[in-house]
Amino acid sequence: xxxxxxxxxxxxxxxxxxxxxxxxxxxxxxxxxxxxxxxxxxxxxxxxxxxxxxxxxxxxxxxxxxxxxxxxxxxxxxxxxxxxxxxxxxxxxxxxxxxxxxxxxxxxxxxxxxxxxxxxxxxxxxxxxxxxxxxxxxxxxxxxxxxxxxxxxxxxxxxxxxxxxxxxxxxxxxxxxxxxxxxxxxxxxxxxxxxxxxxxxxxxxxxxxxxxxxxxxxxxxxxxxxxxxxxxxxxxxxxxxxxxxxxxxxxxxxxxxxxxxxxxxxxxxxxxxxxxxxxxxxxxxxxxxxxxxxxxxxxxxxxxxxxxxxxxxxxxxxxxxx
Amino acid sequence: xxxxxxxxxxxxxxxxxxxxxxxxxxxxxxxxxxxxxxxxxxxxxxxxxxxxxxxxxxxxxxxxxxxxxxxxxxxxxxxxxxxxxxxxxxxxxxxxxxxxxxxxxxxxxxxxxxxxxxxxxxxxxxxxxxxxxxxxxxxxxxxxxxxxxxxxxxxxxxxxxxxxxxxxxxxxxxxxxxxxxxxxxxxxxxxxxxxxxxxxxxxxxxxxxxxxxxxxxxxxxxxxxxxxxxxxxxxxxxxxxxxxxxxxxxxxxxxxxxxxxxxxxxxxxxxxxxxxxxxxx
Ligand SMILES: [Zn+2]
Numbered sequence: 001x002x003x004x005x006x007x008x009x010x011x012x013x014x015x016x017x018x019x020x021x022x023x024x025x026x027x028x029x030x031x032x033x034x035x036x037x038x039x040x041x042x043x044x045x046x047x048x049x050x051x052x053x054x055x056x057x058x059x060x061x062x063x064x065x066x067x068x069x070x071x072x073x074x075x076x077x078x079x080x081x082x083x084x085x086x087x088x089x090x091x092x093x094x095x096x097x098x099x100x101x102x103x104x105x106x107x108x109x110x111x112x113x114x115x116x117x118x119x120x121x122x123x124x125x126x127x128x129x130x131x132x133x134x135x136x137x138x139x140x141x142x143x144x145x146x147x148x149x150x151x152x153x154x155x156x157x158x159x160x161x162x163x164x165x166x167x168x169x170x171x172x173x174x175x176x177x178x179x180x181x182x183x184x185x186x187x188x189x190x191x192x193x194x195x196x197x198x199x200x201x202x203x204x205x206x207x208x209x210x211x212x213x214x215x216x217x218x219x220x221x222x223x224x225x226x227x228x229x230x231x232x233x234x235x236x237x238x239x240x241x242x243x244x245x246x247x248x249x250x251x252x253x254x255x256x257x258x259x260x261x262x263x264x265x266x267x268x269x270x271x272x273x274x275x276x277x278x279x280x281x282x283x284x285x286x287x288x289x290x291x292x293x294x295x296x297x298x299x300x301x302x303x304x305x306x307x308x309x310x311x312x313x314x315x316x317x318x319x320x321x322x
Numbered sequence: 323x324x325x326x327x328x329x330x331x332x333x334x335x336x337x338x339x340x341x342x343x344x345x346x347x348x349x350x351x352x353x354x355x356x357x358x359x360x361x362x363x364x365x366x367x368x369x370x371x372x373x374x375x376x377x378x379x380x381x382x383x384x385x386x387x388x389x390x391x392x393x394x395x396x397x398x399x400x401x402x403x404x405x406x407x408x409x410x411x412x413x414x415x416x417x418x419x420x421x422x423x424x425x426x427x428x429x430x431x432x433x434x435x436x437x438x439x440x441x442x443x444x445x446x447x448x449x450x451x452x453x454x455x456x457x458x459x460x461x462x463x464x465x466x467x468x469x470x471x472x473x474x475x476x477x478x479x480x481x482x483x484x485x486x487x488x489x490x491x492x493x494x495x496x497x498x499x500x501x502x503x504x505x506x507x508x509x510x511x512x513x514x515x516x517x518x519x520x521x522x523x524x525x526x527x528x529x530x531x532x533x534x535x536x537x538x539x540x541x542x543x544x545x546x547x548x549x550x551x552x553x554x555x556x557x558x559x560x561x562x563x564x565x566x567x568x569x570x571x572x573x574x575x576x577x578x579x580x581x582x583x584x585x586x587x588x589x590x591x592x593x594x595x596x597x598x599x600x601x602x603x
Contacts, residue, residue, distance in 0.1 A: 164551065164552075167563055168557065168563050171550060171557070174579070174580045176535070180501075180533050180537050181537070184505040184508055184512075187506035203498060204489070204532045207502060223495060225491060225494050225529075226491050231491060248411060248412070249409070250494050259408065308510070311502040311503045314459075314500075315459035315503070316405070316408035317406055319404075320403055320404040320428045
């Protein structure tokens with residue numbers, strides 16, 4: 001259970017857990033009885049976990065949502081589906097490795113899985129371009145979605161990105177158009193779509209694969225129009241005020257559920273998915289099976305009407321005076 | 323998002339003490355050619371520079387005067403709702419009041435039904451002077467309503483964007499969802515085979531570009547308009563990339579295949595009027 005990469009606020013917990021593990025291995029090797037000491041430390045660790053993890057602040061949740069050891073799209077693909085055949089490319093320019101897609105089998109039925117892929121270390125991150133898709137990533141996603149529609153496959157999208165790649169290439173090749181096109185087309189695709197925000201849901205780059213019949217969100221994921229750092233820079237000219245900004249932005253799953261932005265919260269292991277990846281992957285799988293079971297038996301025209309209204313309804317305004 | 327703070331032109335007040343005898347507020351130094359130009363001449367040229375064709379930003383009201391027959395909406399659909407503050411975002415309510423005072427609008431949009439070249443059309447214009455033209459719930463709702471109305475009455479739609487602010491940060495995720503909402507409404511308009519002309523003016527950015535602005539059957543832009551997804555500052559800060567001259571300007575987008583055409587303001591109405599009859603009756 002001990003973690004290598006701890007976040008600042010959980011350092012004490014991780015140190016304690018390491019110590020317990022040490023004592024345990026010591027017990028095994030030397031056949032010493034340290035039961036009492038271990039029990040005491042366990043109790044202390046449990047109390048600490050309770051203190052730190054039960055009342056996570058939005059900023060701590062943002063950090064957890066970005067944790068490098070958090071399961072990423074490919075981990076879910078491996079853990080949720082019986083089989084997966086990856087497909088590549090937008091058929092026009094390149095294959096964007098930040099956007100993964102292909103046919104997978106869930107309970108023996110084919111589905112299209114599409115998701116943004118972050119790496120767990122620097123080498124992986126360079127390979128997947130830090131999970132920041134180029135226009136071609138969105139176009140690849142769209143191609144695969146049309147493929148799914150053609151063959152009547154439901155679509156599952158896994159969202160985990162800080163946003164679309166903010167660079168010259170993206171602007172030159174029309175990232176805005178690529179995202180806009182997806183928003184428009186996903187609203188009318190004649191197959192069910194389930195969206196799962198598994199980590200970071202960063203603005204338009206996340207929404208670009210985020211329109212669906214059901215939007216699920218992991219309990220420690222964060223979904224926001226602007227990063228807390230960016231928001232703090234605009235509000236107070238100081239990125240270090242990100243913790244304050246994340247309070248204001250209402251980016252946690254419970255807040256978004258309250259506002260009607262997401263449909264359901266998928267619980268995570270205490271402290272976040274990185275502390276028990278296997279458990280959260282199984283939990284996501286269970287949710288996917290349940291959602292698809294319901295959606296695939298629904299009438300598609302009715303589903304499309306509901307999908308339209310789901311986003312149509314979102315908005316907060318009041319009558320103007322006079 | 324507030325990509326930048328101010329429109330890039332300044333009104334130069336020439337004091338009587340200097341050599342010119344021109345009184346205050348009669349002239350403007352054009353940011354395009356740095357020449358001192360009479361305001362009257364700029365007005366006559368539809369707020370463009372008669373010397374270098376620089377297009378000054380214009381408010382929604384003036385844009386409607388420019389495009390709608392007789393300069394008026396037959397029926398205004400906007401103005402009946404205004405923004406709430408769902409996140410209780412600091413200073414948002416004050417910003418809305420300030421924008422209202424500056425523009426006379428309830429939010430950064432004015433829309434309604436008009437005729438353009440005699441063709442009945444649903445027209446919406448966003449206004450940069452109201453919080454950078456950023457899209458929150460009100461813009462999302464007004465655009466969705468207008469498009470739904472256009473579908474019902476089988477009208478073509480023209481939307482003119484002046485939204486450098488993109489998605490409005492102050493409404494958080496709610497403003498992000500307006501991108502999905504407006505794009506879904508446009509998908510229905512497309513299914514009804516009704517024409518949608520998107521006109522991009524300076525500046526158009528972020529979540530507005532990545533939703534209704536880039537979904538036109540025909541996309542036109544005014545000369546030199548800044549059109550972007552991520553702002554140049556954001557790109558320079560995060561990627562530390564050197565950006566070419568004219569980057570994200572209308573001419574750059576045309577060259578890269580993102581626009582159908584660049585149209586001078588003087589020809590905008592005529593060009594739209596020629597295209598509108600294409601729309602299915
Ligand atoms: Zn000039």
